[in-house]
Amino acid sequence: MNGHTPISNLKDITETGPAGLVLGTSAEASTPLSFSVLVADDRYLQLDDVVHLRSPLPDGEVIDVYGVVDEVRATHEGVSFDSDVRLAIDGILPVQHAVVAHVSVTRVEPEIFVPPVPGTEVHQAHGAARDAALFFDGMQTRVPFGLSRAGETIFANMEFLDGTRGAHVNISGISGIATKTSYAMFLLHALFEGGALGVEAANTRSIIFNVKGEDLLFLDKPNARLDDTQRTRYATMGLPAQAFGSVALYAPVARGAQPIPDTGSRLEGVTGYCWTLREFCADHYLRFLFAEADDERSQIAYVAQSVEAQLAMAARLSLPVTSATVEIGGVRCNDFRELVEQIAAMTDPDQGGTWAGRAAPGTVHAFLRRLEAAAPHVGHLVRGDDSEDMASHRIDWQREQVTVVDIHRLHDRAKRFVVGAVLKRMFEEKETRGAARPLVFVVLDELNKYAPREGHSPIKDVLLDIAERGRSLGVVLIGAQQTASEVEPRVVANCAFRVVGRLDTAEAQRNEYGFLTPAARARASLLKPGTMILHQPEIPVPLLVQFPFPAWATRASEVAATTDPFARFENR
Amino acid sequence: MPLRLLPWAPEYSTAMQFDADAAEDDAPADTTIEGPWQAVALSGPAPEAVQIIDGVRRAEMHAMDDAPDGGALFGLFGSLAVGAVRLDPGSARILDDSIRLERRYLQTGGEPRAQVIPCGAATLHFRPKIPDQASSANDLVAALNRDMLDEEARLAETLSHDESVLTFVDGPLRLRSPGQRVVGYIKRIHRWYLDAEHQLLLLTLKPGERTPLFRITEAGHERTSWFLRIADLSAQFHPLAGLMRLEVPGTLPIPDAIRLADQSARVLPRLASSPVRDPRSPQNLIPVGALESALTHRLGDRRWIGRLITTAVGRGTL
Numbered sequence: 001m002n003g004h005t006p007i008s009n010l011k012d013i014t015e016t017g018p019a020g021l022v023l024g025t026s027a028e029a030s031t032p033l034s035f036s037v038l039v040a041d042d043r044y045l046q047l048d049d050v051v052h053l054r055s056p057l058p059d060g061e062v063i064d065v066y067g068v069v070d071e072v073r074a075t076h077e078g079v080s081f082d083s084d085v086r087l088a089i090d091g092i093l094p095v096q097h098a099v100v101a102h103v104s105v106t107r108v109e110p111e112i113f114v115p116p117v118p119g120t121e122v123h124q125a126h127g128a129a130r131d132a133a134l135f136f137d138g139m140q141t142r143v144p145f146g147l148s149r150a151g152e153t154i155f156a157n158m159e160f161l162d163g164t165r166g167a168h169v170n171i172s173g174i175s176g177i178a179t180k181t182s183y184a185m186f187l188l189h190a191l192f193e194g195g196a197l198g199v200e201a202a203n204t205r206s207i208i209f210n211v212k213g214e215d216l217l218f219l220d221k222p223n224a225r226l227d228d229t230q231r232t233r234y235a236t237m238g239l240p241a242q243a244f245g246s247v248a249l250y251a252p253v254a255r256g257a258q259p260i261p262d263t264g265s266r267l268e269g270v271t272g273y274c275w276t277l278r279e280f281c282a283d284h285y286l287r288f289l290f291a292e293a294d295d296e297r298s299q300i301a302y303v304a305q306s307v308e309a310q311l312a313m314a315a316r317l318s319l320p321v322t323s324a325t326v327e328i329g330g331v332r333c334n335d336f337r338e339l340v341e342q343i344a345a346m347t348d349p350d351q352g353g354t355w356a357g358r359a360a361p362g363t364v365h366a367f368l369r370r371l372e373a374a375a376p377h378v379g380h381l382v383r384g385d386d387s388e389d390m391a392s393h394r395i396d397w398q399r400e401q402v403t404v405v406d407i408h409r410l411h412d413r414a415k416r417f418v419v420g421a422v423l424k425r426m427f428e429e430k431e432t433r434g435a436a437r438p439l440v441f442v443v444l445d446e447l448n449k450y451a452p453r454e455g456h457s458p459i460k461d462v463l464l465d466i467a468e469r470g471r472s473l474g475v476v477l478i479g480a481q482q483t484a485s486e487v488e489p490r491v492v493a494n495c496a497f498r499v500v501g502r503l504d505t506a507e508a509q510r511n512e513y514g515f516l517t518p519a520a521r522a523r524a525s526l527l528k529p530g531t532m533i534l535h536q537p538e539i540p541v542p543l544l545v546q547f548p549f550p551a552w553a554t555r556a557s558e559v560a561a562t563t564d565p566f567a568r569f570e571n572r
Numbered sequence: 573m574p575l576r577l578l579p580w581a582p583e584y585s586t587a588m589q590f591d592a593d594a595a596e597d598d599a600p601a602d603t604t605i606e607g608p609w610q611a612v613a614l615s616g617p618a619p620e621a622v623q624i625i626d627g628v629r630r631a632e633m634h635a636m637d638d639a640p641d642g643g644a645l646f647g648l649f650g651s652l653a654v655g656a657v658r659l660d661p662g663s664a665r666i667l668d669d670s671i672r673l674e675r676r677y678l679q680t681g682g683e684p685r686a687q688v689i690p691c692g693a694a695t696l697h698f699r700p701k702i703p704d705q706a707s708s709a710n711d712l713v714a715a716l717n718r719d720m721l722d723e724e725a726r727l728a729e730t731l732s733h734d735e736s737v738l739t740f741v742d743g744p745l746r747l748r749s750p751g752q753r754v755v756g757y758i759k760r761i762h763r764w765y766l767d768a769e770h771q772l773l774l775l776t777l778k779p780g781e782r783t784p785l786f787r788i789t790e791a792g793h794e795r796t797s798w799f800l801r802i803a804d805l806s807a808q809f810h811p812l813a814g815l816m817r818l819e820v821p822g823t824l825p826i827p828d829a830i831r832l833a834d835q836s837a838r839v840l841p842r843l844a845s846s847p848v849r850d851p852r853s854p855q856n857l858i859p860v861g862a863l864e865s866a867l868t869h870r871l872g873d874r875r876w877i878g879r880l881i882t883t884a885v886g887r888g889t890l
Binding site for chain 1: 660662866
């Protein structure tokens with residue numbers, strides 16, 4: 001049932017001889033869940049090595065025990081003083097080296113939890129034994145999630161990602177060193193190209209918010225710095241070392257009359273995005289201007305809600321329906337500024353406004369102040385310009401496989417607005433469609449900003465909705481943040497996969513990282529870029545994974561010069 | 573000289589035991605065989621490699637049986653192990669092949685039987701033996717000690733034929749045909765062999781300095797010996813406590829003996845143990861201490877073996 005087939009062909013794993021013997025001292029007693037191994041003189045075991053042993057039971061049955069090395073210690077035996085090491089190397093005191101590896105058990109087959117008998121030979125597990133140790137043998141569909149340090153592929157069970165048994169990935173780590181975004185991109189690449197999605201791969205979509213720098217604006221360009229070593233690493237995992245093939249790039253429109261994309265180093269192929277005033281009103285986007293945490297608790301949220309309803313009504317009544325503008329209280333609003341003014345007129349009790357209902361005047365004024373404050377940051381993204389083809393500036397996440405929404409240059413308020421508006425629409429469209437497949441992957445860094453631990457906000461509601469219901473709707477969140485302790489626990493708790501890159505030492509001690517073993521916690525503060533610790537539901541110990549250098553460019557300087565200027569077109 | 577302490581832990585007695593000079597009838601030591609009686613200037617380099625032989629023994633359980641004539645017989649379950657440690661430049665190791673582990677069942681008479689005691693997957697064989705001149709339990713312990721010394725001598729006999737190394741054997745030399753580079757070292761000094769006037773030099777020796785050679789004859793057996801200060805003890809200890817006596821067979825030509833004596837003086841002070849490490853410092857050398865613990869470890873857990881013997885005897889399987 002669990003897919004375990006006993007290792008019948010022991011030849012594979014015994015060819016190199018045992019890596020060591022199970023220890024039986026009382027200090028290093030063997031237990032059903034962990035044991036220590038005296039490493040053979042001519043061999044070594046290192047952290048993350050996968051081992052296998054067969055321990056006999058009194059009735060003649062044999063249990064297969066699998067595990068992962070999580071600590072290795074070397075000692076001089078027979079010395080009692082720290083200074084003895086000096087005597088030992090001076091050739092005065094005879095000592096003996098002993099290297100002892102500690103193993104966390106990952107699997108016992110059949111499930112008879114007895115300690116391995118001391119003295120049992122321990123073998124390094126490769127091939128079938130390694131697959132069994134890490135439960136790869138029972139995975140119906142598996143996705144490469146990286147490489148072990150020994151260069152072997154580490155798989156994840158697709159069933160825990162596609163919603164069948166779980167969904168979502170959460171990545172924590174210090175910005176700049178933890179390579180969270182790069183790993184998220186690698187995961188997408190592995191998902192799209194690794195075959196786990198089958199025929200659906202072509203229709204599977206992803207929305208990526210580019211929150212920092214412009215590193216995600218070159219996903220469709222091959223990386224000139226990719227060398228053959230890295231290509232081999234991709235090949236090991238059965239992945240092509242190539243850039244993303246189907247990418248739509250969106251950048252916010254620049255301020256000013258023309259809705260041209262506001263980007264730095266890349267202009268070609270980037271679409272400027274904005275919303276029409278009509279969409280803003282009809283689709284209930286006002287709430288995302290009040291997306292700071294805690295607003296929900298106050299009366300302001302109530303005011304925003306009533307105003308939102310009035311705006312939706314106004315949008316429905318404004319004619320023509322094709323127009324980007326709306327008419328409120330008989331006044332046509334042609335840009336965001338005018339919309340804000342008109343909202344003020346309709347809401348402020350001092351001006352005879354009634355939209356706020358029975359809210360206290362103080363609350364209404366607070367609402368208006370915040371609306372005013374948001375206007376300069378968000379105004380240029382909500383336009384009423386009928387002369388433009390506004391539809392072409394709408395973020396169409398279904399057009400290409402990968403949709404990158406650049407928000408890195410926006411003010412925080414605008415960032416929240418864009419993330420909220422895009423996710424809300426996508427989620428509603430998925431809900432309407434009713435089918436979970438094909439899946440949508442959402443990549444969002446700085447989760448702590450959008451779903452903070454404390455307080456309530458409309459975006460947090462959307463993200464919670466994705467975290468809690470996305471599994472059944474086919475929306476998979478690949479979220480990332482510096483510190484998981486600052487993110488709404490329910491968002492993190494719903495993630496089947498937890499990943500950490502380099503962590504701050506103090507952060508690593510927090511409860512949010514309870515899935516890390518003490519050794520893994522210690523290592524989390526040493527991880528180098530390109531190395532992560534992965535915890536997945538089926539494997540009881542976190543595994544160290546490495547992922548290859550991006551095959552796609554992450555900055556303008558990495559874009560490979562294409563010799564054939566028409567190469568791009570042929571690919572399409 | 574004011575009051576001074578002796579460094580050995582009291583349970584090991586002391587490094588100096590002025591036994592009643594039972595052999596006073598022996599000829600006095602000949603102190604004239606190597607120049608004037610003063611600290612000797614060393615010549616020649618330190619030996620490249622050194623090996624030291626030592627052994628441990630342990631009385632496991634005492635026993636008692638009926639003698640055929642109706643009296644009582646004493647029995648002793650004992651274990652002993654001997655081995656060697658080899659020091660090369662930059663490396664010290666216990667010579668695994670050299671280790672010999674023996675278990676004995678000694679009885680003061682009668683017909684002792686081999687005692688075979690099952691012990692997990694292994695078996696402990698206690699070989700029967702009636703030692704010479706043993707009538708009490710203490711005699712049996714002494715006999716076990718003699719057996720250990722015999723084993724040491726046997727091992728030394730083998731190892732000392734490797735003349736590329738300088739071999740030190742624990743205790744007075746008892747070898748029948750020693751190699752050319754074997755030195756006996758005496759941790760516990762029972763006799764000074766020197767008269768009071770010559771002993772004065774012992775007080776003034778500095779660490780690494782030795783007395784000239786002197787020849788001693790005991791029971792018609794000739795040896796060439798010398799004293800060496802191996803450690804500079806702090807002021808509270810008696811200066812004689814930092815000495816070690818060494819000897820080579822009397823048959824060895826004097827120039828060869830001088831070379832060995834100088835080499836011993838070059839190498840041993842470096843190996844002297846400190847009081848924090850060893851209750852028998854400085855005479856119980858650091859590598860010897862390590863060898864002894866390794867050998868004791870090989871004897872097995874004392875309480876466990878005691879219990880195995882108790883169980884086996886209790887079941888009447890012996």
